[in-house]
Amino acid sequence: MENIQDYIESGILEQYALGELTPAQQSEVAGLAARHPEIQDELTQVQQALGFYAEAHAITPPAGMRERVLANVMAQIATPASALRADVDAVAQAPAATRTPLASAAPAAEAVVRPLSSAPVAEPAGRSVWAMAASVALIMSLAANALFYSRWQDANSDLVALQGDQARFATTTQVMDRQLGNLRQENQVLRNDEFRSVALAGTKTAPSAKARVLYNASTKKVYLDVKSLPALPAGQQYQLWALDNGKPVDAGVLTVATATGAGLQAMKDIASAQAFAMTVEPMGGSISPTLSTMTVIGNI
Amino acid sequence: MPDTSLISLPPAAEAELVRRLQARDEAAMTLFYDRYSAALYGVIFRIVKAEDEAEDVLQEALVKIWHAFASYDPGKGRLFTWVLNICRNLSIDKIRSRQHRVGSRTQGLDESLTAQRQAAPTTFRPEHIGLQEITQKLIPEQRLIIDLLYFEGFTQSEVAEELNIPLGTVKTRARTAIKVLSKLIR
Numbered sequence: 001m002e003n004i005q006d007y008i009e010s011g012i013l014e015q016y017a018l019g020e021l022t023p024a025q026q027s028e029v030a031g032l033a034a035r036h037p038e039i040q041d042e043l044t045q046v047q048q049a050l051g052f053y054a055e056a057h058a059i060t061p062p063a064g065m066r067e068r069v070l071a072n073v074m075a076q077i078a079t080p081a082s083a084l085r086a087d088v089d090a091v092a093q094a095p096a097a098t099r100t101p102l103a104s105a106a107p108a109a110e111a112v113v114r115p116l117s118s119a120p121v122a123e124p125a126g127r128s129v130w131a132m133a134a135s136v137a138l139i140m141s142l143a144a145n146a147l148f149y150s151r152w153q154d155a156n157s158d159l160v161a162l163q164g165d166q167a168r169f170a171t172t173t174q175v176m177d178r179q180l181g182n183l184r185q186e187n188q189v190l191r192n193d194e195f196r197s198v199a200l201a202g203t204k205t206a207p208s209a210k211a212r213v214l215y216n217a218s219t220k221k222v223y224l225d226v227k228s229l230p231a232l233p234a235g236q237q238y239q240l241w242a243l244d245n246g247k248p249v250d251a252g253v254l255t256v257a258t259a260t261g262a263g264l265q266a267m268k269d270i271a272s273a274q275a276f277a278m279t280v281e282p283m284g285g286s287i288s289p290t291l292s293t294m295t296v297i298g299n300i
Numbered sequence: 301m302p303d304t305s306l307i308s309l310p311p312a313a314e315a316e317l318v319r320r321l322q323a324r325d326e327a328a329m330t331l332f333y334d335r336y337s338a339a340l341y342g343v344i345f346r347i348v349k350a351e352d353e354a355e356d357v358l359q360e361a362l363v364k365i366w367h368a369f370a371s372y373d374p375g376k377g378r379l380f381t382w383v384l385n386i387c388r389n390l391s392i393d394k395i396r397s398r399q400h401r402v403g404s405r406t407q408g409l410d411e412s413l414t415a416q417r418q419a420a421p422t423t424f425r426p427e428h429i430g431l432q433e434i435t436q437k438l439i440p441e442q443r444l445i446i447d448l449l450y451f452e453g454f455t456q457s458e459v460a461e462e463l464n465i466p467l468g469t470v471k472t473r474a475r476t477a478i479k480v481l482s483k484l485i486r
Contacts, residue, residue: 011456011471014478019389020455030376047381049481053450054384056430059342065355070333073362078326153327160334163313234441257436283439 007032008042017046186264189214189223198276200296206230209296213240213267213276220269222251222276226261229295232280239281241289242273251276253285275299314379321369329366336380340387346451347391357394361387392453433484442477445470 015021016029033040061069189195195214202209210227224240232238238259240251251267258265279286280293317335320328340361345354365383372382438446448454448462456474460467 009475011475014471014474015456018449019385019392044377045482046478047377048485049478050450051378051380051384052430052485053434053446053481054343055339056434057342057346057451058338059345060338061341061355061358062351065341065358066333066337069337069355069359069362070330072359073329073333073366074326076363077329077366149327153330156327157330157334160331164334234439255436256439262436 004036004038008039013039013043013046016043017050182263186223189221189264192216194218195221195223196300198298198300200276200278200298202296203294205293206295211278211296213298214264215270215273215276215300217272220271222267222270223264224254224258224267225264226254226258228261229259229278232259235283236280237283237285238278238295239285239289240267241277241279242270243275243277244270244272245274248277248289249273250285250287253281254278273300315374318372318374318379321366329362332365333362336383339380340383343384343451344387344391347388347453348394353394354391357387357390361390364390388450388453395453430484434481437480437484438477442473442480445473446477446481449474 012021012025012029016026021029029039029043033043194216196217198213198215200211200213206229209229211229212225212227214223214225215221222240222242229238238254240254241248242251243249249270251270252265255265257263275298277289277297278295279289279291280295281290317328317331321332337358341354341358344357344361345351348354348357361383364386368386372379434443444463445459448459449456454462456470457467460470463470
């Protein structure tokens with residue numbers, strides 16, 4: 001393959017993962033992935049990302065569905081169940097089988113009904129008692145097996161449910177830990193006297209816009225705290241600038257969460273500044289500010 | 301970032317489940333259901349958008365997974381990826397056949413998106429933390445494209461047509477969005 005990177009960037013792996021390709025194209029992608037680990041890695045990443053997206057949209061099925069669906073599925077896939085039924089049928093057929101020849105033999109010997117029926121029947125009757133006892137024992141044993149099997153299954157599914165709960169709690173704890181970490185960090189910044197608060201007021205393009213920068217001149221750290229900013233059209237992003245002797249220095253772009261005032265965002269380190277300002281730029285930010293879009297500005 | 305395997309099984313447990321399914325152990329289907337039904341049902345429901353049909357599709361999918369299990373190759377990808385594809389394909393077949401019957405190509409975009417929003421639960425559920433994060437990190441236009449591709453079963457060209465934007469843009473946005481999701485996992 002000439003250029004693996006081009007192939008990866010063509011978007012065909014995404015199409016593969018989304019099931020958009022024809023079978024022929026699919027086997028081509030699978031073949032290339034098998035030969036080139038880079039392609040396989042990228043494909044795995046795409047599949048995992050989509051899997052993650054799917055999992056995030058999980059819905060617990062309505063009550064009662066588990067039993068219905070599992071019962072129907074089990075009925076459709078079960079092999080031992082049909083084998084069991086065959087055993088039971090065999091047991092049920094056993095006495096009948098001994099009875100059939102008798103019934104057909106009886107009319108043939110109409111004249112001597114009594115001796116015939118008492119003599120030869122005696123032996124099969126003895127056997128049929130054993131057969132009946134055996135079948136009763138078998139049926140009881142089957143019932144016991146079914147009972148133990150279902151208890152074992154219940155125990156198994158309880159265990160899985162508990163494992164699921166445990167995994168979810170662990171997830172929640174991890175997320176909470178991370179959020180707590182973020183809050184601690186924000187708190188440290190807010191309580192630290194070395195950070196100076198720089199109020200950024202709205203310009204005439206956005207009079208109600210309001211934000212502040214927390215700037216630590218000795219560590220060069222910059223944090224941004226948005227109070228209110230106008231929503232942006234798709235494809236645009238807010239960017240913070242430090243003004244040093246009138247020269248704008250890029251201080252980073254705002255995430256969607258920051259722009260909606262979700263919390264403090266650590267921006268790029270700034271060595272020296274006398275003012276901060278924010279402009280609207282295309283997604284990803286610009287090298288120099290588009291001054292006509294300046295939304296807020298404030299002096300230190 | 302470890303908090304991404306929301307409900308997917310740890311590899312060892314998944315290997316054990318795969319082994320049992322390969323050994324044709326029917327009890328393993330119960331474990332399978334308990335582990336994956338919420339994720340699979342979520343996807344199926346968002347595609348077919350009706351509870352009873354979602355139930356039918358899930359059931360059909362489980363039977364299919366059981367019978368087709370021999371064709372699953374753990375070397376080629378995770379069990380979850382494989383079963384997810386089966387469920388998505390069955391669901392998309394379902395809505396295609398329904399559209400075919402009714403004769404209209406697709407539900408109007410607005411209508412289908414409203415249906416999805418209504419389906420979104422409002423109460424706090426830990427398993428939806430991933431969703432909150434996705435909502436924060438994906439810009440709306442990226443999310444729209446992923447939803448159309450993933451939950452509406454649109455092809456990239458159909459998305460381009462529906463949103464009236466060039467196919468190249470759809471491809472770029474889809475790739476960028478998937479990259480963002482990948483970063484959330486790592």
